[in-house]
Amino acid sequence: MSEIKTQMFIPKPVRGATLFILDNRKEPLMLPLRGNATVGREYPTSDRTIRLHSEIVGRAHGEFIYDNSADTFYYIDNNSLNGTYINGIRLQPYNQRGSKAIRLSDGDILRIDRSDLSHPHPQAVLMIFSRSMEENEHWTSLDISNYSSVTIGRAEGNTLRINDDMASRQHAVIRLSPQGAMLSDCDSQNGVLVNAKPVSKCLRLFDNDVIRVANTMLVFSHGTIFYNNAGERSGCLSVHIHDKTVRNGFRTKTLIKDINFEADARDFILILGGSGAGKTTLINAVLGDGKANAEVLLNGQNLYENFKTMKSQVGLVPQFINLRDNDKVIATLMDIADIKLKGFSREEKEVRIGKILNTLGVENLKNHLIRQLSGGQKKKVSVAAQLVGFQKVFICDEPDSGLDAASRMQQMDILKDIADSGKIVMVISHEPDDAVNRETGKYHFTKVLVIARRSVDNCGHLAFFGDTDSALEYFGVKKLQDIMMEINPKHEGGKERADYYINRYKNGVQHG
Amino acid sequence: MGNASFFKQTHVYYKKIARIAIREKAWVFLAFAVIISVIVALVTAGDMFEDLDSTKSGFFTLASACIWIGVFNSIQNICKEHNIIRSEYRQGTKLSSYVCAHILWQAILCFVQSVIIFIVCICFGFFGDDFSDGVIINPLIEYFFTIFLLTFGASVLGLMVSAFSGTPTTAMKIMPFVLIIQLILSGVLFELSGIAKNAAVITFSKWGMGAFGSIGGINSLEPKIAGELSEKIPNFDPSIVSATDEAFNHDVQTLLTAWGWCLGLTLCFAVIAIISLKIKNRDS
Numbered sequence: 001m002s003e004i005k006t007q008m009f010i011p012k013p014v015r016g017a018t019l020f021i022l023d024n025r026k027e028p029l030m031l032p033l034r035g036n037a038t039v040g041r042e043y044p045t046s047d048r049t050i051r052l053h054s055e056i057v058g059r060a061h062g063e064f065i066y067d068n069s070a071d072t073f074y075y076i077d078n079n080s081l082n083g084t085y086i087n088g089i090r091l092q093p094y095n096q097r098g099s100k101a102i103r104l105s106d107g108d109i110l111r112i113d114r115s116d117l118s119h120p121h122p123q124a125v126l127m128i129f130s131r132s133m134e135e136n137e138h139w140t141s142l143d144i145s146n147y148s149s150v151t152i153g154r155a156e157g158n159t160l161r162i163n164d165d166m167a168s169r170q171h172a173v174i175r176l177s178p179q180g181a182m183l184s185d186c187d188s189q190n191g192v193l194v195n196a197k198p199v200s201k202c203l204r205l206f207d208n209d210v211i212r213v214a215n216t217m218l219v220f221s222h223g224t225i226f227y228n229n230a231g232e233r234s235g236c237l238s239v240h241i242h243d244k245t246v247r248n249g250f251r252t253k254t255l256i257k258d259i260n261f262e263a264d265a266r267d268f269i270l271i272l273g274g275s276g277a278g279k280t281t282l283i284n285a286v287l288g289d290g291k292a293n294a295e296v297l298l299n300g301q302n303l304y305e306n307f308k309t310m311k312s313q314v315g316l317v318p319q320f321i322n323l324r325d326n327d328k329v330i331a332t333l334m335d336i337a338d339i340k341l342k343g344f345s346r347e348e349k350e351v352r353i354g355k356i357l358n359t360l361g362v363e364n365l366k367n368h369l370i371r372q373l374s375g376g377q378k379k380k381v382s383v384a385a386q387l388v389g390f391q392k393v394f395i396c397d398e399p400d401s402g403l404d405a406a407s408r409m410q411q412m413d414i415l416k417d418i419a420d421s422g423k424i425v426m427v428i429s430h431e432p433d434d435a436v437n438r439e440t441g442k443y444h445f446t447k448v449l450v451i452a453r454r455s456v457d458n459c460g461h462l463a464f465f466g467d468t469d470s471a472l473e474y475f476g477v478k479k480l481q482d483i484m485m486e487i488n489p490k491h492e493g494g495k496e497r498a499d500y501y502i503n504r505y506k507n508g509v510q511h512g
Numbered sequence: 513m514g515n516a517s518f519f520k521q522t523h524v525y526y527k528k529i530a531r532i533a534i535r536e537k538a539w540v541f542l543a544f545a546v547i548i549s550v551i552v553a554l555v556t557a558g559d560m561f562e563d564l565d566s567t568k569s570g571f572f573t574l575a576s577a578c579i580w581i582g583v584f585n586s587i588q589n590i591c592k593e594h595n596i597i598r599s600e601y602r603q604g605t606k607l608s609s610y611v612c613a614h615i616l617w618q619a620i621l622c623f624v625q626s627v628i629i630f631i632v633c634i635c636f637g638f639f640g641d642d643f644s645d646g647v648i649i650n651p652l653i654e655y656f657f658t659i660f661l662l663t664f665g666a667s668v669l670g671l672m673v674s675a676f677s678g679t680p681t682t683a684m685k686i687m688p689f690v691l692i693i694q695l696i697l698s699g700v701l702f703e704l705s706g707i708a709k710n711a712a713v714i715t716f717s718k719w720g721m722g723a724f725g726s727i728g729g730i731n732s733l734e735p736k737i738a739g740e741l742s743e744k745i746p747n748f749d750p751s752i753v754s755a756t757d758e759a760f761n762h763d764v765q766t767l768l769t770a771w772g773w774c775l776g777l778t779l780c781f782a783v784i785a786i787i788s789l790k791i792k793n794r795d796s
Contacts, residue, residue: 288795326536
């Protein structure tokens with residue numbers, strides 16, 4: 001009988017979150033969440049971690065709970081008198097201790113308030129859970145009680161000017177009258193959300209309503225607007241795929257299952273997996289093209305539920321170039337700009353495209369026809385076409401395929417630069433060892449996602465997700481390419497250890 | 513909320529389609545129009561308005577040529593770009609704008625082709641020499657408008673086939689069937705009855721023939737056999753073998769009905785093309 005070693009559990013580092021709080025102090029407060037936290041009313045002997053200034057908050061109102069294994073925060077209402085509302089829904093008592101634990105996603109709005117949120121309590125408390133806001137983010141206030149209307153937009157002359165290209169010149173307007181404040185979307189490019197719901201025409205605002213204009217969050221409270229004006233905010237992607245199935249005649253086949261991961265801005269993620277493991281299914285699920293039984297959150301907004309307005313924020317650079325051969329590079333990009341950059345002047349569009357071409361090193365090719373370009377140049381133009389818009393997530397399906405070694409390295413350098421500019425870049429590559437910094441010899445990738453097919457159910461599971469050094473250590477290899485040797489089946493020249501790594505990752509253990 | 517408006521996107525797509533079409537030698541399509549119309553006029557113009565059968569054959573050949581030219585113009589336009597369309601659609605472009613831009617370009621291309629066909633027909637005397645009796649206006653304008661409606665309608669039919677074909681190869685495989693259906697259901701080659709007669713209402717060939725026949729007043733022409741019998745039988749009454757067809761009545765209602773059906777079918781095919789693309793890209 002072989003000796004079974006005890007395996008040591010190594011907790012992952014806490015990624016943390018930020019809590020925006022607006023209580024009776026009437027000033028926004030940003031609190032970092034680094035683990036479990038209790039919530040209650042402020043009083044002299046309170047032992048609560050988060051102490052709220054409001055008479056309607058219970059002494060032990062609720063709790064934030066951090067699950068290290070899934071890097072996820074939950075909230076429980078401790079059967080408080082006035083309850084807690086998450087995104088407008090009151091948490092119901094579940095047992096004697098409190099409500100069910102609700103998993104929190106970036107941008108969730110928690111309120112301690114009356115049951116009718118359109119008639120808020122004067123001492124109502126608003127909390128916004130965020131994984132994309134910085135805890136030292138600067139919030140500005142604007143007293144709008146003396147205005148008849150407040151315009152919000154990118155252009156000069158707006159009452160509230162937003163420093164973000166995602167905002168339209170005049171994005172929205174709030175009209176104030178004795179009946180209340182009415183918010184209208186001025187046919188903006190990226191829309192307006194109030195309490196995470198899109199505004200179609202005109203909507204009455206109530207205290208503690210959370211307005212989202214491009215990347216800027218605005219909180220309307222007692223005649224004042226608090227806003228963070230974060231500029232081109234970075235993305236925060238949270239993917240929870242339960243499964244993705246397809247019907248094949250009368251049979252249902254599961255392609256991928258239980259894939260959960262989160263990515264932050266500047267993450268450059270390598271997706272590794274053998275043939276048929278489900279890499280393409282995974283990227284289609286993240287894109288929303290082949291919707292899975294999943295929750296894909298981008299900066300707290302559900303991609304599937306807001307697909308029409310959000311789909312353009314997740315871009316795909318396909319393996320095979322999707323550009324018209326007989327069009328010029330500049331015309332291709334200008335046409336995209338004409339369609340996507342509503343409200344931009346021609347000069348602004350030209351400047352944006354010029355910068356993109358310059359960044360990608362193809363400015364000298366702008367008057368060439370697409371068909372006159374080499375494979376590598378076409379791929380760069382394909383990337384440029386995606387950069388014209390405001391994508392927060394870039395998914396590249398084998399951007400290095402068919403290129404020589406030098407071009408592959410250059411392509412990866414470019415993608416790394418794009419990630420460094422604040423985007424999330426996910427790459428499927430079969431030549432991952434080309435993506436190295438030539439000076440330090442370190443990999444460009446910040447994270448590695450390995451998907452492998454488990455023999456029991458013959459569908460793709462997550463075999464690893466973590467940083468690059470951990471990936472090499474986890475698989476006991478020196479090169480990223482060698483990970484494939486570990487998980488590939490024997491008939492493909494591998495060691496067929498996919499099941500082992502999948503189970504090991506699921507159990508959240510590492511060798512002691 | 514969203515990207516540029518429908519009209520702005522249509523304008524952008526139109527400029528792109530026109531630019532690429534010119535770069536891809538759109539003049540070839542104009543050359544086709546010249547060659548085909550010259551062949552049609554050479555073969556049929558001499559017998560036009562001599563008798564009912566020859567005139568009918570002439571108009572049928574012209575209608576078929578217009579349909580062929582139109583379908584050929586556009587049959588590959590959308591299917592060769594399915595991957596590009598999918599990618600653009602997920603970036604927020606409108607499929608309706610894309611299809612409308614194609615239709616606009618086809619309208620211009622078909623207009624120029626119609627001018628070519630019309631001029632060639634005039635030069636060869638295809639429309640005869642009596643232009644005094646139009647149904648609504650001058651018969652030459654009516655002929656031209658009918659040629660344009662047929663060519664343009666067939667172009668939109670081609671776009672529709674292209675929209676639901678996965679690849680250019682598939683589209684080219686479907687094309688002969690589309691053309692054969694148009695020819696068979698025109699009612700000129702065969703007497704139609706039952707389902708075929710009802711199905712014929714969705715063909716440009718039937719309504720194109722109706723319009724040409726109405727403008728040309730072919731009901732007043734005698735069948736070929738009447739002439740032959742008159743030569744052989746003294747005092748032969750041609751009315752015995754003459755039969756008028758309501759579809760070719762030389763009146764406003766008949767002509768407007770034919771034109772209306774052509775326009776209606778064009779509109780339907782355009783809508784189907786958009787719906788087909790939306791279904792194809794429903795996941796995006």
